[in-house]
Amino acid sequence: MSASAKMGHNKTGAQMSPEEIKQQLEANELFPPDIPGDATAIAEARKQTISAADPIGTVPVPGSVKGMVKTSFEKMMGKNPEILIDKMAERLAFERTGVRLYDAMLAKIAALGNIPGPTDVEPVIQQFRDEEHQHFLLLVAAMEKLGADPTAQTPCADLAGVTAQGLMKVITDPRTNLAQSMNALLIAEAADNVGWELLVGLAKEAGHDHMADDFSAALAEENQHMATIKEFMKHAAVAELL
Amino acid sequence: MSVLTGIFDNKGCPLDKQTFSWQQIASHPISKLDDDAFTRVRVILMAGIEQDALRLKHFGSRFHKELQLPLAQIRRVEQHQMTAINWLLSADHSPLETTIAFEQVAIEVTAAVAQTEPDPYQAQTYRFGLLEDFDHLYRYSAMLDRLEGKDSNNILQGYTDIVPGRPTSEHHRAPADDLRENYQKADAALVTKLHAAMITAAEFQTHDYYMIIGPTFSDPVARQLYAEIASVEEQHVTQYGSLMDPSESFIEKWLIHEAMEVYAYASCAEQEDNPRIKALWEQFLDYELGHLDVACQLFKKLERRDPAEILAGTVPQMVEFKSQRDFVRKVLSEEKDLRTSGSEYVAKEQESEASLQYRKQMNDPVVPSNIASAGYQWQPGTEQAKSTGGNSR
Numbered sequence A: 001m002s003a004s005a006k007m008g009h010n011k012t013g014a015q016m017s018p019e020e021i022k023q024q025l026e027a028n029e030l031f032p033p034d035i036p037g038d039a040t041a042i043a044e045a046r047k048q049t050i051s052a053a054d055p056i057g058t059v060p061v062p063g064s065v066k067g068m069v070k071t072s073f074e075k076m077m078g079k080n081p082e083i084l085i086d087k088m089a090e091r092l093a094f095e096r097t098g099v100r101l102y103d104a105m106l107a108k109i110a111a112l113g114n115i116p117g118p119t120d121v122e123p124v125i126q127q128f129r130d131e132e133h134q135h136f137l138l139l140v141a142a143m144e145k146l147g148a149d150p151t152a153q154t155p156c157a158d159l160a161g162v163t164a165q166g167l168m169k170v171i172t173d174p175r176t177n178l179a180q181s182m183n184a185l186l187i188a189e190a191a192d193n194v195g196w197e198l199l200v201g202l203a204k205e206a207g208h209d210h211m212a213d214d215f216s217a218a219l220a221e222e223n224q225h226m227a228t229i230k231e232f233m234k235h236a237a238v239a240e241l242l
Numbered sequence B: 001m002s003v004l005t006g007i008f009d010n011k012g013c014p015l016d017k018q019t020f021s022w023q024q025i026a027s028h029p030i031s032k033l034d035d036d037a038f039t040r041v042r043v044i045l046m047a048g049i050e051q052d053a054l055r056l057k058h059f060g061s062r063f064h065k066e067l068q069l070p071l072a073q074i075r076r077v078e079q080h081q082m083t084a085i086n087w088l089l090s091a092d093h094s095p096l097e098t099t100i101a102f103e104q105v106a107i108e109v110t111a112a113v114a115q116t117e118p119d120p121y122q123a124q125t126y127r128f129g130l131l132e133d134f135d136h137l138y139r140y141s142a143m144l145d146r147l148e149g150k151d152s153n154n155i156l157q158g159y160t161d162i163v164p165g166r167p168t169s170e171h172h173r174a175p176a177d178d179l180r181e182n183y184q185k186a187d188a189a190l191v192t193k194l195h196a197a198m199i200t201a202a203e204f205q206t207h208d209y210y211m212i213i214g215p216t217f218s219d220p221v222a223r224q225l226y227a228e229i230a231s232v233e234e235q236h237v238t239q240y241g242s243l244m245d246p247s248e249s250f251i252e253k254w255l256i257h258e259a260m261e262v263y264a265y266a267s268c269a270e271q272e273d274n275p276r277i278k279a280l281w282e283q284f285l286d287y288e289l290g291h292l293d294v295a296c297q298l299f300k301k302l303e304r305r306d307p308a309e310i311l312a313g314t315v316p317q318m319v320e321f322k323s324q325r326d327f328v329r330k331v332l333s334e335e336k337d338l339r340t341s342g343s344e345y346v347a348k349e350q351e352s353e354a355s356l357q358y359r360k361q362m363n364d365p366v367v368p369s370n371i372a373s374a375g376y377q378w379q380p381g382t383e384q385a386k387s388t389g390g391n392s393r
Helices: A018-030 A040-052 A070-077 A081-112 A121-145 A155-172 A178-205 A209-241 B004-008 B037-063 B065-086 B095-116 B120-148 B190-216 B220-241 B250-271 B275-303 B325-335 B353-362 B368-373
Strands: B338-341 B344-347
Touching: A018 B325, A040 B220, A040 B368, A081 A121, A081 A155, A081 A178, A121 A209, A155 A178, A178 A209, B004 B250, B004 B275, B037 B065, B037 B095, B037 B190, B037 B250, B037 B275, B065 B275, B095 B120, B095 B190, B095 B325, B120 B190, B120 B220, B120 B325, B120 B338, B120 B368, B190 B220, B190 B250, B220 B368, B250 B275
Parallel strands: none
Antiparallel strands: B338 B344
16 A cells, blocks of 8 residues: 555546547447437336335334334324434444444554644544444444334434445455555544534433433534544645645 | 376375464465466455365265365365465455456466367357456456556556456346356266366456455545446356256265366476465475365265266366467457346347346446446556546546
């Protein structure tokens, strides 16, 4: 792995093979499209499939309220508690993946060294990693308090995993440098930040004020994560430039 | 003319010296951006060939108790050869980008084989299949552009045209119209046997790859497109597989397969420009010669025949890994409207009724390849580089 991207023999672009591109464009003339229409055909097919699609899955019924009559259930959990549970499970899943993203980043820093700048990066990344873990534990406790199952994969939790796949691939690829990896981490932190903001609001709406306070504390830390990772990414990119 | 017999005289690396470690077989990948597209073509082809080597030996084992141990021993090596090769594909290839590369293999390698194949009927079969994989490339390029916003030429590097071939919607045939006449083992040239084994292996891998990655897509059109083209790849495996003489014994087929692997690795080693990968092709060529030697010994012992009966002969040249643009365009202009009726190639109007019926049923109510590629025309930098962005709304 090199510290920064270098000029080299990248073969992907049209400028690398002007003669071949000329021939490919000539082929366009010789053998034009054979099916009428345009990209909206895909949009139309998507529209039809969306209308007929099944949901990804459901939010499991909290164990503590199984068999409860609807009115008592709503009193304890608020209206449509599955929305809050699903979003909590989403954050929980994302935090748990976040810990692993930080683990991968720590290995990268250990291999490639510090990012030039005012701060020693490694202890900060370690601290953030531990805070992500604390946030995960906070959500486990909060979900248990509601009687929800923190080990279940709800629809939003599942999608959090799908969303993070690309980020994980970038950070764990041995060929990516610190700036490239920080860029992926920043995307995770930006999503995390907005996610916690939403969760604080939902907890308040549902009348879980204590929970909202705990979530606000996590949000404050996430704000710091995002701002710091943004700075790290900037320093890493500038270091490459100079 | 290359005389393969000369190569076969070399007994290669003995089987017990063919060792690996996990670190070796899952090592540095090639660069998607900087390596030549034909390095990736060779990687995909050879992974497919090794996969087929495993497949053939597993089936042989089910029929021949006395061969189970030597086949298992060679398979262990081949498993790790395939891993070492397949793991050269870097993780920044999306499955759809890898698909583009698979189709480039199918087009460029089949076109090379079609031109050196001495049997006219077999050569016709390669040209016939070639135009279908050529069309798949176009449909998948449209899908890559319209799903991921990516230019398939980043993978193809200008070597392969991205235009319609024989439309995918018309590839769907009744099984009877996919079966071909086989070569006659006593009369066929060695290279005819090697070609059939090689192209069947490549198509098998393509089929299996599409079957595995197809359901990993969330987009409904991509899922349907993979379902449609995977079905055609199964037809292609049927087609190419039937080119081989069923009266060959298992050990004869095994000998041909090992000889084909030697031929393919020698071709790769000769033309590879990445020194690290070239060294790998050379090492595995040496390993294959070792496998061939084991097969020859067992052939002598169990069938009491001379392997030269099978392996004697010349091949026109090594498989040529280069852009076959002019040949492909010529075939496209002349043979796009060919269809089949049983094992015969016929004009469009004479296509078998069974295929027409089957196609009508499968293509109703939708043809995914048509949806994905409606009005698609490749542009450097994707169709978004055009002012309409590929969308007339």
